[in-house]
Amino acid sequence: DAGVTQSPTHLIKTRGQQVTLRCSPKSGHDTVSWYQQALGQGPQFIFQYYEEEERQRGNFPDRFSGHQFPNYSSELNVNALLLGDSALYLCASSLRGSLYEQYFGPGTRLTVT
Amino acid sequence: GQNIDQPTEMTATEGAIVQINCTYQTSGFNGLFWYQQHAGEAPTFLSYNVLDGLEEKGRFSSFLSRSKGYSYLLLKELQMKDSASYLCAVRDESQGNLIFGKGTKLSVKP
Numbered sequence: 001d002a003g004v005t006q007s008p009t010h011l012i013k014t015r016g017q018q019v020t021l022r023c024s025p026k027s028g029h030d031t032v033s034w035y036q037q038a039l040g041q042g043p044q045f046i047f048q049y050y051e052e053e054e055r056q057r058g059n060f061p062d063r064f065s066g067h068q069f070p071n072y073s074s075e076l077n078v079n080a081l082l083l084g085d086s087a088l089y090l091c092a093s094s095l096r097g098s099l100y101e102q103y104f105g106p107g108t109r110l111t112v113t
Numbered sequence: 114g115q116n117i118d119q120p121t122e123m124t125a126t127e128g129a130i131v132q133i134n135c136t137y138q139t140s141g142f143n144g145l146f147w148y149q150q151h152a153g154e155a156p157t158f159l160s161y162n163v164l165d166g167l168e169e170k171g172r173f174s175s176f177l178s179r180s181k182g183y184s185y186l187l188l189k190e191l192q193m194k195d196s197a198s199y200l201c202a203v204r205d206e207s208q209g210n211l212i213f214g215k216g217t218k219l220s221v222k223p
C-alpha cells in the first residue's frame with residue numbers, strides 16, 4: 001500500500017521564478033492538504049483540496065495556488081518566488097468523513113536563491 | 114486567535130520518562146494530534162485525542178483536558194531514536210486543517 005508521495009525531493013529556484021510541486025495521496029484517500037514548514041517551525045496550513053476544489057485556505061497570498069486532479073493527486077504552484085518561500089513543503093492526505101489522522105508525505109525541500 | 118504553545122527544547126536521559134506539554138487556544142476544537150518529526154523528514158502520526166483522558170499506545174501516552182486547553186505526550190523508557198521534534202496540532206473544525214505548534218525538540222542522552 002503506497003503512502004503519500006511527493007516530487008521532486010529537492011528543488012532550487014531563483015527569486016521571481018515559478019515552481020510546481022506534486023503530491024499523490026495515500027491509496028483510498030480523497031483529500032489533500034498542503035503545508036509549508038520553515039526551518040525550526042511547525043507546519044503552516046496553505047490550503048486543502050477535495051473533489052477538485054479548494055475547500056479551505058490558510059493565510060497565504062494568491063501567489064500560492066493549487067489544483068486537484070480526478071485521481072486525487074494534487075499540485076501546489078508558487079509564482080514570483082521570494083527568498084522567504086524557502087521551506088519544506090508537505091503534502092498530507094486524508095479521507096473525507098474520517099476524523100482520524102492525516103498522513104504526511106516526505107516533503108519537497110524548496111530553496112530560493 | 115489561534116495559539117498553540119509547547120516548550121522549544123527538552124533534554125532527557127535514555128531509559129527515563131519525559132512529559133511534553135501543550136496548551137492551546139483555538140476558535141474551535143475537533144481533536145488534538147501529536148506527531149514525531151525527525152530532522153529533515155515528514156511528521157509521523159503518534160496519537161489522537163478528542164475526548165478527555167489518557168490514550169496509551171505502547172511507550173507513548175497522550176492526555177487531553179478540553180476544559181483546560183491542555184495536553185501532554187508522555188514517553189516512557191526513552192531510547193536514543195526518540196530524539197526528534199514533537200509537534201502538537203489541533204484540528205479546529207470538522208474535516209478541517211491542522212494548526213501546529215512550533216514543536217518541541219527532544220534530545221535523549223546516554
